[in-house]
Amino acid sequence: MTTLFSEEQPIGPTVTSTAGAQGGFWSSDPTICHTWLFRKDPKPFERKMNKLLHGHKKTQGDVSLEEEKYQHDVLEKALTDYGAEPLTGYWVDVTVQGRDNNSILLTGLDIAVEEHRKEIPGTLVDINSGCGAGAPPRIYVVDLDAKHPRPTLSKEDPHTGEMKPDKDGTPFPYKVNSSEPEVLHLIATTDSYATWTAELHWVSKGRKGSTVIDNKGKPFSSYDRSKMARVEYSLFDRALTRY
Numbered sequence: 360m361t362t363l364f365s366e367e368q369p370i371g372p373t374v375t376s377t378a379g380a381q382g383g384f385w386s387s388d389p390t391i392c393h394t395w396l397f398r399k400d401p402k403p404f405e406r407k408m409n410k411l412l413h414g415h416k417k418t419q420g421d422v423s424l425e426e427e428k429y430q431h432d433v434l435e436k437a438l439t440d441y442g443a444e445p446l447t448g449y450w451v452d453v454t455v456q457g458r459d460n461n462s463i464l465l466t467g468l469d470i471a472v473e474e475h476r477k478e479i480p481g482t483l484v485d486i487n488s489g490c491g492a493g494a495p496p497r498i499y500v501v502d503l504d505a506k507h508p509r510p511t512l513s514k515e516d517p518h519t520g521e522m523k524p525d526k527d528g529t530p531f532p533y534k535v536n537s538s539e540p541e542v543l544h545l546i547a548t549t550d551s552y553a554t555w556t557a558e559l560h561w562v563s564k565g566r567k568g569s570t571v572i573d574n575k576g577k578p579f580s581s582y583d584r585s586k587m588a589r590v591e592y593s594l595f596d597r598a599l600t601r602y
Contacts, residue, residue, distance in 0.1 A: 448579030
């Protein structure tokens with residue numbers, strides 16, 4: 360993440376982001392419960408994992424936390440070595456907190472689409488080994504297909520489960536300090552494939568600044584959720600399953 364300043368350098372907020380699973384699940388593990396993009400045939404990956412974990416128990420059932428973590432680490436490294444890419448942009452939690460008791464005014468959020476494709480460039484593979492769920496307080500939905508994507512304060516419809524504009528909610532600006540943070544839950548939608556970043560604007564002691572939000576120096580990536588993955592790899596059975 361990069362923080363930009365104007366004129367004299369102000370003290371900006373601390374901004375951290377957590378990229379969530381494309382399928383809407385949440386997991387503290389950065390690998391499992393995510394949909395990954397394989398730009399080449401995933402079958403050799405399955406054979407590689409079976410070789411790497413030969414002699415180890417499958418994670419479904421009686422395995423220690425240490426063994427489970429080891430297998431997750433092996434899986435993450437194997438995915439990266441194979442060139443697979445986690446599709447990280449379905450939801451992104453952005454935590455913003457002041458560095459001291461002085462309030463910082465958060466004035467807005469911009470979205471920049473870096474790449475946009477009509478077709479998904481590869482095979483979608485769900486990586487599964489047990490998932491959880493969660494939701495932070497302020498939800499912003501952005502349509503990456505719009506000419507000028509703008510985050511919209513939203514809420515879940517209790518009847519349909521769909522996101523809709525939250526007309527009764529409190530939009531920007533928000534105030535943060537060291538004891539009163541804000542968590543922004545960004546949901547990106549697209550009818551195709553897109554990569555994107557966000558930029559948070561703020562004012563500290565009368566000075567304007569901004570912080571670029573990305574995925575550890577790389578853009579987030581999102582795809583059309585109607586094009587669900589047709590392949591799954593699970594540590595439970597260590598096999599690719601087509602469905």
